[in-house]
Amino acid sequence: MPQSTPFHAKTLPLCTSYRWKDWAGYHAVCSYDTSHDREYFAFRHGSGIIDLTPLFKYKVTGKDAALFLSHVMTRDIEKLASNRVTYTAWCDDEGFLIDDGTVMNFGNNVFHVTAAIPSLSWFERFNRGYDAKIEDISDDYAILGVQGPTSRDLLRAVLDHAAIDGLKFFKFTETNVDNIPIVLSRTGYTGDLGYEIWVDSIHAEKLWDMIFKKAPLFGGEACGLDALDVVRIEAGFIMNGVDYNSAHHCAIKDRKSTPYEAGIGWTVDLKKPYFNGHQALRKEQASGPKFVTMGIEYNWTEYEEMFERLGLPPDICGNAWRTSVPLYDAMKRQIGYASSGTWSPLLKKNIAICRIKSTHAKPGTQIKVEVTVEHERRAVSATVVTTPFFNPERKTK
Amino acid sequence: MAATQKYDAVIVGGGHNGLTCAAYLAKAGKKVLVLEKRNVLGGAAVSEEVFPGFTFSVCSYVVSLFRPRIIRELELAKHGLQIIPLDCSYSPQIDGPGLARWGDAGRTRREVGRFSKKDAEVLAEFGLEMKKMSFFARNIIDELAPDPTSFKPSELMRLMKLGNRFKEFGSDFIYLHNKLLTMSSVDFLDMYFESEILKAPMAVSGIIGTFLGVRSPGTAYVLLHHYMGEIDGVFRSWGFAKGGTGEISMSIARAAQSYGAELRCGVDVAAIKIKNNVASGVVLANGDEIEAKNVISGCDPRRTFLKFVGEQNLQPDFVDQIKRFKMRGSSGKVNLALDKLPTFKDGREGDQHLRGDIAIAPSIDYLEKAYDEAKYGEFSKRPYINIVIPSLSDPTLAPPGKHVMSCFVQYAPYKIKEGPEHWPKLRDAFGETVIDTIAEYAPDIRECITHKQVLTPWDLEQEFGLTEGNIFHGELSLEQLLFMRPAVGWARYRTPVVNLWMCGSGTHPGGGVMGAPGELAAKTMLKSGEV
Numbered sequence: 001m002p003q004s005t006p007f008h009a010k011t012l013p014l015c016t017s018y019r020w021k022d023w024a025g026y027h028a029v030c031s032y033d034t035s036h037d038r039e040y041f042a043f044r045h046g047s048g049i050i051d052l053t054p055l056f057k058y059k060v061t062g063k064d065a066a067l068f069l070s071h072v073m074t075r076d077i078e079k080l081a082s083n084r085v086t087y088t089a090w091c092d093d094e095g096f097l098i099d100d101g102t103v104m105n106f107g108n109n110v111f112h113v114t115a116a117i118p119s120l121s122w123f124e125r126f127n128r129g130y131d132a133k134i135e136d137i138s139d140d141y142a143i144l145g146v147q148g149p150t151s152r153d154l155l156r157a158v159l160d161h162a163a164i165d166g167l168k169f170f171k172f173t174e175t176n177v178d179n180i181p182i183v184l185s186r187t188g189y190t191g192d193l194g195y196e197i198w199v200d201s202i203h204a205e206k207l208w209d210m211i212f213k214k215a216p217l218f219g220g221e222a223c224g225l226d227a228l229d230v231v232r233i234e235a236g237f238i239m240n241g242v243d244y245n246s247a248h249h250c251a252i253k254d255r256k257s258t259p260y261e262a263g264i265g266w267t268v269d270l271k272k273p274y275f276n277g278h279q280a281l282r283k284e285q286a287s288g289p290k291f292v293t294m295g296i297e298y299n300w301t302e303y304e305e306m307f308e309r310l311g312l313p314p315d316i317c318g319n320a321w322r323t324s325v326p327l328y329d330a331m332k333r334q335i336g337y338a339s340s341g342t343w344s345p346l347l348k349k350n351i352a353i354c355r356i357k358s359t360h361a362k363p364g365t366q367i368k369v370e371v372t373v374e375h376e377r378r379a380v381s382a383t384v385v386t387t388p389f390f391n392p393e394r395k396t397k
Numbered sequence: 398m399a400a401t402q403k404y405d406a407v408i409v410g411g412g413h414n415g416l417t418c419a420a421y422l423a424k425a426g427k428k429v430l431v432l433e434k435r436n437v438l439g440g441a442a443v444s445e446e447v448f449p450g451f452t453f454s455v456c457s458y459v460v461s462l463f464r465p466r467i468i469r470e471l472e473l474a475k476h477g478l479q480i481i482p483l484d485c486s487y488s489p490q491i492d493g494p495g496l497a498r499w500g501d502a503g504r505t506r507r508e509v510g511r512f513s514k515k516d517a518e519v520l521a522e523f524g525l526e527m528k529k530m531s532f533f534a535r536n537i538i539d540e541l542a543p544d545p546t547s548f549k550p551s552e553l554m555r556l557m558k559l560g561n562r563f564k565e566f567g568s569d570f571i572y573l574h575n576k577l578l579t580m581s582s583v584d585f586l587d588m589y590f591e592s593e594i595l596k597a598p599m600a601v602s603g604i605i606g607t608f609l610g611v612r613s614p615g616t617a618y619v620l621l622h623h624y625m626g627e628i629d630g631v632f633r634s635w636g637f638a639k640g641g642t643g644e645i646s647m648s649i650a651r652a653a654q655s656y657g658a659e660l661r662c663g664v665d666v667a668a669i670k671i672k673n674n675v676a677s678g679v680v681l682a683n684g685d686e687i688e689a690k691n692v693i694s695g696c697d698p699r700r701t702f703l704k705f706v707g708e709q710n711l712q713p714d715f716v717d718q719i720k721r722f723k724m725r726g727s728s729g730k731v732n733l734a735l736d737k738l739p740t741f742k743d744g745r746e747g748d749q750h751l752r753g754d755i756a757i758a759p760s761i762d763y764l765e766k767a768y769d770e771a772k773y774g775e776f777s778k779r780p781y782i783n784i785v786i787p788s789l790s791d792p793t794l795a796p797p798g799k800h801v802m803s804c805f806v807q808y809a810p811y812k813i814k815e816g817p818e819h820w821p822k823l824r825d826a827f828g829e830t831v832i833d834t835i836a837e838y839a840p841d842i843r844e845c846i847t848h849k850q851v852l853t854p855w856d857l858e859q860e861f862g863l864t865e866g867n868i869f870h871g872e873l874s875l876e877q878l879l880f881m882r883p884a885v886g887w888a889r890y891r892t893p894v895v896n897l898w899m900c901g902s903g904t905h906p907g908g909g910v911m912g913a914p915g916e917l918a919a920k921t922m923l924k925s926g927e928v
Contacts, residue, residue: 001499001501001504002501002503002504003507022503024503025503025504025506026503118517118518118521120514120515120518121514121515121516121519121522122518136514248521248525249521251525251528251529251532
């Protein structure tokens with residue numbers, strides 16, 4: 001039985017669909033309405049406000065905190081300046097991904113780490129010999145995402161202008177709102193302009209109220225995970241357990257992924273002399289991974305024609321999907337699989353994140369992807385592309 | 398009455414394995430007769446209305462190792478078998494909060510996290526390792542025991558296949574497997590966990606039915622044996638058979654009958670007829686004889702060879718092996734009829750946490766101390782108790798609002814220092830000890846009890862024919878498993894006596910209501926063409 005997040009009293013009455021799911025042991029809203037359309041458009045045209053509390057949160061302190069984190073993470077955390085956030089991966093000795101998440105440097109040897117899966121025991125395996133203490137602060141903080149083109153204006157109406165205006169992409173600041181201390185971070189999982197606010201769990205409801213008092217003025221809506229899933233695919237963000245599996249959860253080696261295979265090879269800093277998995281990753285970087293993660297865009301005309309021939313309009317899947325869909329080359333040989341995909345209402349395209357053989361991964365390569373048309377399995381053409389599929393200038397500006 | 402009609406096989410013992418063997422043989426068109434001494438089928442997998450309105454799984458009380466293949470092949474669902482999964486494992490403490498582990502991984506993580514955040518996380522990793530291990534072990538329990546001494550090409554192929562599977566899992570897996578084979582439960586769990594409250598109830602899986610302690614080397618393997626519990630291909634899930642464990646036996650019996658097997662209860666076999674080392678039927682206690690081309694014993698190896706066959710019909714070194722085969726019963730059973738549910742001290746609301754198994758195993762030292770007493774011939778003053786209240790999930794077992802509570806108790810050594818025959822005098826004291834122990838966790842237990850049935854290892858032997866009260870027909874310790882169960886060279890259901898076969902838990906792959914010995918015995922016989 002999942003437990004409630006500190007925002008539960010606020011999200012419960014709004015969730016008229018009664019559609020919830022278990023996210024990391026918490027009740028999380030799938031969509032507030034029976035369809036997530038309104039919430040999706042809030043993310044892209046207004047502000048989507050989403051309860052992100054279920055993320056696992058850890059606090060790392062001590063004079064070796066940065067050194068220790070550099071040992072565990074693929075990024076060089078020693079280079080992470082104060083009040084900066086970085087997105088990073090962490091791997092086992094064989095270079096296989098355990099998880100991905102963010103690290104925030106609070107200065108004075110204090111760091112926060114977010115993770116998708118419980119990671120305390122993993123981190124604690126490596127802090128021996130370091131002056132670095134790891135605390136699980138998952139229940140101490142609630143996190144609220146405010147994401148979308150009007151998010152800055154909305155927060156400006158609620159918070160101190162100075163805090164908002166100077167805040168650059170992947171930076172954070174500690175500030176107050178109505179005497180409540182918060183951490184305001186310009187990060188998100190939507191690939192858009194947006195913020196994440198950390199607040200002591202006890203003040204969560206108060207923060208929610210303050211934001212929702214102004215939200216209607218800026219097209220702000222409470223959003224659930226279904227809408228988030230669509231926008232995160234548009235943004236090309238991979239997801240642990242969907243687009244790759246944590247090495248911890250894999251019964252067989254073939255299911256494990258390196259950061260290079262998972263499309264986040266850019267988080268691996270090989271200039272560091274040592275970190276978990278560095279030998280394996282150096283080797284792989286030199287030889288090149290056999291599989292890589294790319295985007296694909298379905299050939300819409302062909303897709304539409306397949307349905308039209310049967311007298312049907314093209315099938316537009318309402319929700320993002322996360323089933324394994326085979327990909328083929330021109331000879332009908334399987335060359336990989338799509339791990340999650342969606343109809344993008346913004347791009348008016350069917351898009352998917354996929355794991356594909358390196359030999360077929362060059363952007364522009366034409367491949368085939370399986371589709372089911374009236375209970376019959378077919379293959380439609382698709383083009384390999386780099387992600388993100390959608391990358392608005394406002395995200396970083 | 399003299400010799401009657403001739404059967405292809407007569408099976409001594411109507412336990413679940415004897416019945417499974419009968420069903421498979423009958424399904425293959427053989428004329429089979431099953432003889433059961435008691436008036437009810439099932440052996441130790443039996444449901445009985447011990448007190449009016451209260452039906453107990455008198456001995457074996459949970460199902461998990463029962464092979465799904467048998468359910469499919471004998472169409473047991475059609476014959477009434479329904480298994481209800483257990484959702485919770487609850488370990489109460491005398492003072493302070495207990496620990497409940499649930500099917501819901503997130504909920505379990507939070508529960509364990511109250512004692513150790515690290516353990517809460519490692520639990521999933523441990524689960525994956527054990528799952529891999531179980532996946533491998535399943536290859537062993539679903540097939541004949543490998544024979545490492547044979548150079549027959551077919552045997553070498555089997556060993557190679559097994560070796561290859563092993564190799565596929567990688568070197569870490571092989572190291573871990575070796576540890577599992579040699580370590581104690583506690584040492585093995587210490588590699589993963591730090592909190593006693595989690596380790597103690599997990600460690601006991603390693604000692605169930607053995608006369609070993611949680612710190613005795615070799616017990617880690619038994620841990621795996623219990624971890625392999627499988628329902629619908631999902632490992633580590635346990636369940637109740639609707640109507641009690643006896644319904645497993647009864648559904649097999651109904652299947653066997655539907656295939657034409659003949660089943661008789663209340664028939665006491667005195668001996669197996671043997672002439673010139675060939676078995677040809679059985680002699681009953683009343684003097685009647687039943688002829689059959691084959692005799693199959695579902696009883697344990699000691700009973701089979703020393704009682705039914707007789708030393709005079711066997712080679713001395715084989716007799717020695719059978720005599721040395723460790724039975725050493727170490728457990729008893731207390732069945733309670735309850736007027737209402739007991740209240741455990743930690744104040745949890747509702748009865749959800751009572752619907753699975755409840756383990757009185759507060760710490761490793763508690764368990765080891767319980768073993769200490771048993772080593773010197775006493776029953777534990779504070780024993781390990783595994784409690785289930787199946788009427789919470791299956792209301793057909795008790796009158797409305799009332800319950801049946803089954804308590805598996807270890808240690809209760811068969812060889813009590815006064816001598817096993819003195820057990821009947823100690824029965825009441827043993828029962829009281831169990832209730833006193835439970836009362837430390839659920840103080841109102843005495844007010845709830847309306848009837849009680851106490852089964853000591855002596856009772857298990859006398860009533861159910863389990864030699865020395867061993868619930869597995871012989872300990873599941875490594876030296877008594879695989880090609881060594883029950884004797885070196887005789888692990889494939891044949892015996893040194895021609896036309897005499899074994900199909901009970903004393904043969905590979907062992908006890909735990911798996912049905913596999915019965916199934917594999919029948920399949921081996923059919924394949925041999927000798928039946």
